[in-house]
Amino acid sequence: MSSKKVLNSSFRDPSGFIFSENSVLYRQINNSYSNDYGLLMGSGLYKELVDKNLLISHKEVEISKALDTSLAYKVIQPDLVPFISYPYEWSFSMLKDAALATLEIQKTALKQGVILKDASAYNIQFINAKPILIDTLSFEKYEEGVPWVAYQQFCRHFLAPLSLMSFVNIEFGKLSKLYMDGIPLDLASKILPLSTRLNPGILMHVHLHAQSQTKHANDASKQEKNLEINRGVSKVGMLSIIDSLQSTIEKLAWKLPNTEWGDYYSITNYTDDAMQKKENQVEELILASKAKSVWDMGANSGRFSRLASKHGISTVAFDIDPVAVELNYLSCKKNKEENLLPLIQDLTNPSGDIGFANSERDSLLNRGLVDTVLALALIHHLAISNNLPFDKIARFFAACGEYLIIEFVPKSDSQVKILLASRKDIFDNYTFEGFEKAFGEIYDIEQKKPIQNSDRILYLMKRKNNNVDFEN
Amino acid sequence: MIEKISIFLIFAVLVGRTAHAYIDPGTGSMMIQIISAFLLTGIFTMKLWVKNVKHFFTKKPKDTINNEQQESSK
Numbered sequence: 001m002s003s004k005k006v007l008n009s010s011f012r013d014p015s016g017f018i019f020s021e022n023s024v025l026y027r028q029i030n031n032s033y034s035n036d037y038g039l040l041m042g043s044g045l046y047k048e049l050v051d052k053n054l055l056i057s058h059k060e061v062e063i064s065k066a067l068d069t070s071l072a073y074k075v076i077q078p079d080l081v082p083f084i085s086y087p088y089e090w091s092f093s094m095l096k097d098a099a100l101a102t103l104e105i106q107k108t109a110l111k112q113g114v115i116l117k118d119a120s121a122y123n124i125q126f127i128n129a130k131p132i133l134i135d136t137l138s139f140e141k142y143e144e145g146v147p148w149v150a151y152q153q154f155c156r157h158f159l160a161p162l163s164l165m166s167f168v169n170i171e172f173g174k175l176s177k178l179y180m181d182g183i184p185l186d187l188a189s190k191i192l193p194l195s196t197r198l199n200p201g202i203l204m205h206v207h208l209h210a211q212s213q214t215k216h217a218n219d220a221s222k223q224e225k226n227l228e229i230n231r232g233v234s235k236v237g238m239l240s241i242i243d244s245l246q247s248t249i250e251k252l253a254w255k256l257p258n259t260e261w262g263d264y265y266s267i268t269n270y271t272d273d274a275m276q277k278k279e280n281q282v283e284e285l286i287l288a289s290k291a292k293s294v295w296d297m298g299a300n301s302g303r304f305s306r307l308a309s310k311h312g313i314s315t316v317a318f319d320i321d322p323v324a325v326e327l328n329y330l331s332c333k334k335n336k337e338e339n340l341l342p343l344i345q346d347l348t349n350p351s352g353d354i355g356f357a358n359s360e361r362d363s364l365l366n367r368g369l370v371d372t373v374l375a376l377a378l379i380h381h382l383a384i385s386n387n388l389p390f391d392k393i394a395r396f397f398a399a400c401g402e403y404l405i406i407e408f409v410p411k412s413d414s415q416v417k418i419l420l421a422s423r424k425d426i427f428d429n430y431t432f433e434g435f436e437k438a439f440g441e442i443y444d445i446e447q448k449k450p451i452q453n454s455d456r457i458l459y460l461m462k463r464k465n466n467n468v469d470f471e472n
Numbered sequence: 473m474i475e476k477i478s479i480f481l482i483f484a485v486l487v488g489r490t491a492h493a494y495i496d497p498g499t500g501s502m503m504i505q506i507i508s509a510f511l512l513t514g515i516f517t518m519k520l521w522v523k524n525v526k527h528f529f530t531k532k533p534k535d536t537i538n539n540e541q542q543e544s545s546k
Contacts, residue, residue, distance in 0.1 A: 013494050117493050140493070147509075149493040152501035204508050212507075213500030229502045237509025240516030244508070 004067045008359040009122070015137045019067045027058070027136060028066050029074040036114075036140045037074065043112040045139070054105050056081075056125075056134045081134060082293075082314045082341070086361055087121040087157065088177045089343040089351060091326040092165050092254040093333075094131070095173065098124040099158035101131040103246045110239065115142040119154035121182070122361075126341055129332035147233045148241070152213070155205050156182025159249065163206060164188055166252045167196055170322045173344070180355050185210035201248025256323055274453035281449050282376065282405065283307040285460045288447065289403040291372035297347055297397075298378040302328040302340065305374070309339040316370075318345035347378075347396075348386050365470065370401035379435070380409045384419045384427055390438030398442050399470040404461040408435050412455045432457065 003021055010018040015033035019026055029037055040046050049055035058078040066072035087095055098121060106116050116138050123135040148154075157176075160183040164172035168191055175183055189210040196202040233241070286294065286308050296305040299317035301324045309315040317340060319325050328342035345351065350364035375397060382388045397404050409416055411430060420427075429438075436445065443461035450457050 015494075118495055147497070147502045147505040149495065149497035151505055152498045153495060155501075204504075204511075208507075209501065209504045212504040213498055216498075216500035216503055219499045229499075229506070232502070232506035233509045234513075236517065237505075237513050240512035241505060241508050243516050243519070244512050 006067065008357075009355065009361065013118070013137060017067075021065070025078060025080060026061065026065060026067075027076050027078055028068065028072050029076065029137065030071045031073045033137060034073045037137070039112075039114060039141055040136070040139045043114065045109055045112045045114055048108060048112075049105060049133070052104075052108070053130060054101055054108070054133060056132055056136065058136060076136065078134065078136065081125045081127060082339075083316050084362070084367060085126060085316075085341065085343055086176075086351065087161070088174050089345060090126075090173070091322055091329050091342065091344060092162070092170060092173065093326055094126065094329055094342075095121070095158065095162055095165070096249060096252060097333075098126075098131040099154075099162060099249050100246065101133070102154065102158065103242055103249070105133055106242055107239070109139060110142060110235070110242075113142050114139050115148065116140075116150050119150035119157065121157040121176070128338040129329060129340060129342075142235075143230075144235045144238075145231045145233065147229065148238060151241070152185075152209075153182060154245070155185060155209055158182075159202075159205055159245065160185060160188035162249060162252050163192060163196065163202055166254055167192055167202075170254060173322070177351075177354065180360065185213060199248070201244055201251075205245060205248065254326070256326065271453060274451075277452045278458075279304065279307060281451065281458055282374070285405045285447065285449075285458065286313070286372060286374070287311070288460060289372045289405070289462075291370075291403065293370045293401075294372045294374060295368075295370045295400060296374040296376075298375065298381065299328070299342070300324045301331065302342060304376055305340060305342075306337075308372075308374070309337065312339055315340050317342045318347070320344070320346045347382065348388075365399055368400045372403040372405060373397050373401045375404065375406040377407055377409060377415070379406060380413075380416045380419060383430055384416065390429065390435055391441065394439045394442040395470055398463045398465075402463050402466075404443060404459070404463070406439075406459050406461065407451070408432060408457050408459065410455050 004019050005021075007018040007020065014030065015036070016027055016029040019028060046055065050057045056078050058076040061075050061077050063069070063072055063075055065075045087098070090098070101124060102116070102119055106119075109115055117140045118135070118138055120135075123133055123138060124131045125134050126132070156179075161173055161176055164175065164183070172191075185206055189207045192202065192206065197207055282304055291308065291313055294305070294308040294313050294315045296302070296308070296315060296317045299305045299319050300321070301319075302317040305315050305317035305328075317325075317328055319328075319342075322344055325342045325344045328340075331337070332340055332342065345364065351361075353359060353363045353366060354361050379393070382393050383390060397406075410432065411417070411420070411425075411427075428434075439445070439459075439461060442465075443463055445459055445461050447460040448457060449459075
């Protein structure tokens with residue numbers, strides 16, 4: 001009985017698909033794609049893109065590994081992505097860099113007579129904080145005259161959300177959760193302010209593009225039109241469109257506002273010395289857990305996440321605040337950091353299973369398990385601000401990973417006093433005893449360290465049960 | 473007659489193209505590209521031309537030195 005399983009999201013492209021066998025990921029290339037694959041490899045394009053770190057590298061394996069041998073031309077094994085993330089979890093600059101990478105790949109390909117046949121944001125993943133194309137079968141032979149078939153997809157997946165985030169509100173990055181194939185251009189056009197019609201790139205690629213789509217939506221008689229269309233865009237015309245998209249996106253910016261979290265580390269309780277001691281304690285606990293992977297929950301701009309990533313531990317830094325995630329990403333870029341992936345995530349409403357049959361894009365929990373979860377300066381936001389009982393919080397963290405490093409912030413702490421300032425204190429159970437008792441049902445408490453200059457305590461816990469999903 | 477045959481042949485050839493394009497490009501999106509390409513090609517070509525001119529002028533002093541060296545070695 002074969003343990004080969006096709007990935008739920010890999011079904012649209014007849015050129016091939018991704019499947020797994022015994023936890024190893026393979027891509028089957030079908031016979032129909034043989035010429036284009038030969039072109040990709042033989043023209044030098046593959047090598048050029050891999051050298052520039054724009055395309056995931058792969059090795060060819062025996063064809064007997066194919067899932068469907070009647071269709072198979074080749075089977076390849078691509079390098080692994082440490083953590084799969086989705087465009088609605090990326091900060092502004094992450095989406096912008098993913099867009100620019102796609103255009104760079106397109107320009108490089110066109111020099112070799114090759115073109116991208118799709119331009120989905122889901123084809124880009126981040127490795128060591130750099131965007132990289134993971135769909136090796138995105139390429140096909142370029143026929144001069146034919147317009148870019150993926151132009152609409154590029155505008156929906158990249159230009160529309162970026163312009164909404166830049167000109168209206170950063171929260172529009174989350175709109176792509178609702179539209180599996182990018183944001184509809186007529187919707188984006190309606191939401192964008194009128195002043196964007198003075199921006200030539202936005203005018204052309206969003207507003208007029210949307211109008212053209214509406215105008216031709218019901219065109220049934222295509223035969224004569226096809227002749228004209230497939231001669232309509234010369235190579236230099238194509239390059240000028242790509243160039244226009246590139247300069248339009250390069251000019252899109254997001255002015256970082258002052259949110260309550262942006263200035264976080266300058267308004268906390270700690271002296272420099274105490275902060276350094278806390279960092280040392282957290283680092284010790286991370287190493288004690290022997291983690292090879294870490295999720296830092298409520299990571300802010302990643303100060304403590306780096307205590308893991310600097311040891312070569314694959315680390316994801318989640319935070320609800322787009323400003324914090326943006327600052328974290330920009331820092332990763334500037335310092336060429338490795339092993340760290342900043343992402344936007346609301347822990348009270350994390351990414352869910354979406355797409356067809358609710359199984360194309362995975363929920364946060366379905367992208368676990370991780371070795372160690374970090375929950376520093378977080379418990380009071382979940383338990384008090386969000387009224388979550390301790391046992392629910394414990395079970396959620398246990399469903400994420402095996403070890404938990406958590407900081408309990410008591411009511412005597414000034415941060416909790418702020419949270420309770422404007423509301424009735426109904427949290428009788430919010431004490432050290434209540435916390436240890438509730439978490440003690442799910443975890444074994446292995447270490448307990450008080451934090452200097454505060455009433456807070458740091459814990460290292462190990463999950464009791466190995467088969468935990470949230471419902472258990 | 474010849475016109476009809478040649479249109480048929482062009483069509484027959486074109487139908488075979490973009491065989492792997494599995495996504496729907498959208499007629500409206502194709503049409504707007506034709507218009508955009510028409511409007512943008514001029515600006516793009518100018519950009520390239522300006523780039524080449526700049527490149528030409530930054531290369532020039534080196535060329536002159538090379539020429540002088542060649543003259544003096546004759």
